Every structure is written in C-alpha cells, then in structure tokens.
Amino acid sequence: xxxxxxxxxxxxxxxxxxxxxxxxxxxxxxxxxxxxxxxxxxxxxxxxxxxxxxxxxxxxxxxxxxxxxxxxxxxxxxxxxxxxxxxxxxxxxxxxxxxxxxxxxxxxxxxxxxxxxxxxxxxxxxxxxxxxxxxxxxxxxxxxxxxxxxxxxxxxxxxxxxxxxxxxxxxxxxxxxxxxxxxxxxxxxxxxxxxxxxxxxxxxxxxxxxxxxxxxxxxxxxxxxxxxxxxxxxxxxxxxxxxxxxxxxxxxxxxxxxxxxxxxxxxxxxxxxxxxxxxxxxxxxxxxxxxxxxxxxxxxxxxxxxxxxxxxxxxxxxxxxxxxxxxxxxxxxxxxxxxxxxxxxxxxxxxxxxxxxxxxxxxxxxxxxxxxxxxxxxxxxxxxxxx
Numbered sequence: 001x002x003x004x005x006x007x008x009x010x011x012x013x014x015x016x017x018x019x020x021x022x023x024x025x026x027x028x029x030x031x032x033x034x035x036x037x038x039x040x041x042x043x044x045x046x047x048x049x050x051x052x053x054x055x056x057x058x059x060x061x062x063x064x065x066x067x068x069x070x071x072x073x074x075x076x077x078x079x080x081x082x083x084x085x086x087x088x089x090x091x092x093x094x095x096x097x098x099x100x101x102x103x104x105x106x107x108x109x110x111x112x113x114x115x116x117x118x119x120x121x122x123x124x125x126x127x128x129x130x131x132x133x134x135x136x137x138x139x140x141x142x143x144x145x146x147x148x149x150x151x152x153x154x155x156x157x158x159x160x161x162x163x164x165x166x167x168x169x170x171x172x173x174x175x176x177x178x179x180x181x182x183x184x185x186x187x188x189x190x191x192x193x194x195x196x197x198x199x200x201x202x203x204x205x206x207x208x209x210x211x212x213x214x215x216x217x218x219x220x221x222x223x224x225x226x227x228x229x230x231x232x233x234x235x236x237x238x239x240x241x242x243x244x245x246x247x248x249x250x251x252x253x254x255x256x257x258x259x260x261x262x263x264x265x266x267x268x269x270x271x272x273x274x275x276x277x278x279x280x281x282x283x284x285x286x287x288x289x290x291x292x293x294x295x296x297x298x299x300x301x302x303x304x305x306x307x308x309x310x311x312x313x314x315x316x317x318x319x320x321x322x323x324x325x326x327x328x329x330x331x332x333x334x335x336x337x338x339x340x341x342x343x344x345x346x347x348x349x350x351x352x353x354x355x356x357x358x359x360x361x362x363x364x365x366x367x368x369x370x371x372x373x374x375x376x377x378x379x380x381x382x383x384x385x386x387x
Contacts (some may be wrong), residue, residue: 014040025051026206028244028257033058038067039114045072046118048092049081050125055138057090071115075105079128106133108163113140116165117147123167124156132165136286189213189221191375192241193269194348196224198382199243200231201356202275208232208243215241227258228271230279252279255326261285268349269301271324275309279377280326288321296324297386303338303350309358335361344371348378355382 014037021044024032031049034041034057041057041064048055059065065087073083082093103123107116116132123130134141144165146160158167178286192210199205214222215236225234225241230252235242256274258281260267267289274281289296300324301314308329315323347370354362364370367379 010041012035018043022047026057031056031058031061034064036061036063036067038064041122042065042072042114043068045069045083045090045092046076046122047125049076049079049083049094050122052094054091055094056242057092059088059090062087068112068278071107071110075103075119076122078103079126080121083202089177101142103128103130104133105130108133108135108138110134111140113138113143113147120144120147120151120158120165120167120177122223124151127169128167129169130167133163134165135163136160136161161187166380171192177251186339188374189217189219189224190265190345191348191378192267193221193224194352194375194382195380196232196243197273197349197352198355199245200228201353202272203245206245210241210243212239213241214239221266223263224266224269227263228273229258231277255279256281258283259285261287264288264296265345266344267296268300268345269352271304271348272353274324275304276356278326278328280324281324282321284321286322290319291312292343292345294343294346296346297341299341299346300349301337303346305351306333306336306338307350307360307362326387329357332358332359335363337363337365340364340370342366342370344374347371348375351379351382 017035017037017040021032021034021040025044025047028054032044032055034044045057049056073085076092077083080094082091084091084093105119110116114132116134119130119132122128134144145160148160148165151158158165160166166244192213195208195210199208225232228243231246232245233244256279258270260270260283262285264286267286269281270281271283286297291299297319301316304313305311308331310327310330312323313327315325315329317323338346338350340350347364350362350368351364354360354364364379368376371378
C-alpha cells in the first residue's frame with residue numbers, strides 16, 4: 001500500500017521510515033536500512049529482537065552512532081538477545097532467547113520515553129513480564145501513556161499505578177508466530193486447513209509452521225496449500241510446511257474460483273475464510289457435501305446467516321455450487337450458538353472464524369465431543385493460540 005494512502009501526504013519522514021521498516025520485518029526480511037532517526041531505530045530494534053531470527057540493520061548515517069541506545073540494548077541483552085554493533089551495522093540475533101520470570105527496570109532517571117515504549121513493545125510481542133519504575137510527572141510520560149492507551153485498544157492491558165508500569169502476560173499476542181512445537185497436529189491436510197484459515201483471518205500471524213505434514217503427499221486435500229495461495233506463501237521441508245503471510249485480503253483483486261470436486265472436506269474451512277476476509281469466491285464441485293456428516297453446504301449457509309451475513313451475500317447457482325459475493329456482515333449479533341449439526345469440520349471451521357468476529361460471542365456446543373474423531377484437542381489448541 002502506498003505511503004500516502006495509509007499515512008497521508010503530510011506525515012513526518014520518520015513515520016514513513018518506521019512504516020517501511022515494520023513492513024520489512026513482518027515480511028521476513030533479514031536486512032533493513034536505518035537512517036539517522038533514533039526513534040525509528042529504537043522501535044525497529046525492539047521489534048526485530050522479538051522475532052526469533054537474525055536481523056541485520058545497515059546504518060547509512062554516522063549520526064545514528066551518536067544517539068543514545070544503551071538502556072534499550074542493555075535490557076534486550078538481559079533477555080538473551082545477542083546484539084553485535086560495528087560502525088556500519090547492528091546484528092540482532094534473538095534465536096537463543098531466555099524467558100525471564102520478570103524483568104525489573106528502574107527508568108526514573110531516563111529522559112526519553114522512547115526507551116520505555118520500545119521495551120514495552122518487545123515485552124508485549126514476546127509475552128514477557130516486565131515491571132518498569134517511572135514517574136508519572138515526567139514531561140515525556142504523556143508519550144508513554146499514549147503507547148499504553150493504543151495497546152489497550154487492541155486488547156493489550158498494561159497498568160500504571162503510582163510509579164510502576166507493569167505488563168503481565170495473559171495470552172499469546174503480538175508479532176510472535178504460531179509455533180507448531182506447541183501443537184500435536186494430526187498429519188492430515190483437512191485438519192491443517194483450520195490453521196491456514198486462522199492465519200488468513202489474523203494479520204498478526206505472519207509465519208506459521210506446521211509439523212508432521214508430508215509436503216509430497218498425494219492426498220487430494222494437500223491442494224489446500226494451493227487454495228490458500230492468494231493469502232500465503234508456502235515453503236516446504238521434509239516433514240513440515242512453513243507458511244508466510246503474503247497479501248492482505250484487500251489486495252486480492254480477482255474473485256476466487258475454487259473447484260472442490262476432489263476436496264469436499266476442505267469446503268468448510270475455505271468457505272469460513274473467504275467470508276471472514278471478505279474476498280468474493282465461487283465454489284464448485286459441491287454435490288457430495290449433502291452426503292457428509294451433515295449437509296455441509298446448507299449448514300454452512302445457515303451458520304453464516306446466524307453470524308450476521310445476509311442472504312444477499314450468497315448466490316446459489318445449483319446444488320453443486322455457491323458464490324460468495326463479498327458482501328460483509330450486515331448485522332452483528334451479540335451472542336450466537338451455531339448449529340454445527342454434530343459435524344466436526346463445521347465446528348472447527350466456524351470456531352476459527354469466531355476468533356476473528358468483533359463484538360460477537362460464539363459458543364460452540366459439545367466442542368470436545370464433536371471433534372473427537374479427527375482432532376480431539378482442537379479447541380484446546382485454538383484457545384491457546386488465538387488472540
């Protein structure tokens with residue numbers, strides 16, 4: 001997206017530089033160029049340290065070497081981040097991080113609020129507990145309050161009582177990728193489709209690694225990697241699939257055409273994905289859905305209606321096909337208990353969609369029992385990973 005579209009034509013140059021650097025980090029780039037702006041450098045250094053890989057920052061202006069960075073670098077090193085500094089580059093390596101029980105920082109003598117904000121961003125992104133001593137009366141404290149306020153708007157809660165700022169992790173949030181080491185994933189692509197759906201629906205999940213999948217599988221459902229191609233880039237190894245977020249839904253400029261005649265089990269996850277991200281799509285090859293654990297086409301449309309999508313959002317050409325027109329949710333119900341008809345694929349697909357629906361509480365009935373045949377601990381894993 002062009003700078004002017006997102007930031008406006010009158011935005012400060014530092015903001016453009018920060019945007020470019022953040023986009024590079026989230027896109028997985030390992031080399032980033034820094035200008036003389038210390039505020040940009042502090043922000044990007046903290047977020048790079050939160051990514052479990054090596055990032056090299058190239059310094060193009062010697063003035064940056066004279067800007068204070070010590071308090072932030074000391075804190076990051078205390079968390080196990082390796083930072084090598086030379087005259088023309090900084091190499092940040094967070095692959096050997098330790099997880100502290102809690103870091104206590106006395107910042108009452110610091111003049112710059114940028115150090116505090118950068119430390120907060122790192123702690124939030126890494127889900128690390130941190131306690132910072134800071135006086136409310138300091139003139140720069142209003143900028144820290146602004147950081148805390150903006151984080152609260154996306155569901156990240158910090159407290160600032162008396163002279164102490166405190167972050168206590170409650171769930172996984174921030175830039176950290178969804179890590180399959182914490183999952184026991186059934187080695188089938190039908191189940192994996194739910195995690196691809198989760199990543200497509202959540203912009204904060206930039207990288208997803210699925211272990212236990214055979215990238216060379218001849219099973220028809222392995223085509224799910226191709227079906228999610230408009231949103232995700234795929235990198236495979238012997239026994240894992242690495243998925244990197246590629247496009248925002250608004251950048252998919254053509255309606256999708258998905259022929260599922262050989263992959264009917266993928267329909268619920270794909271259907272829930274396209275309505276969740278708002279990308280028009282036509283599904284064909286659906287004639288066998290009526291013979292599954294439920295009539296999956298009819299049930300999916302019914303659940304979508306209950307979640308707020310109107311009849312105008314869908315065009316049914318025949319029992320073999322359906323088109324989603326891209327029309328967003330018309331209503332926002334406060335609470336919904338979708339009728340998944342005892343079908344594990346429907347429960348999983350719409351359970352994932354529920355994590356991306358604002359202001360609607362979705363209760364999945366019999367959540368454990370319904371998935372017992374294919375993925376018994378699916379909703380446990382989902383609750384641990386979803387924001």
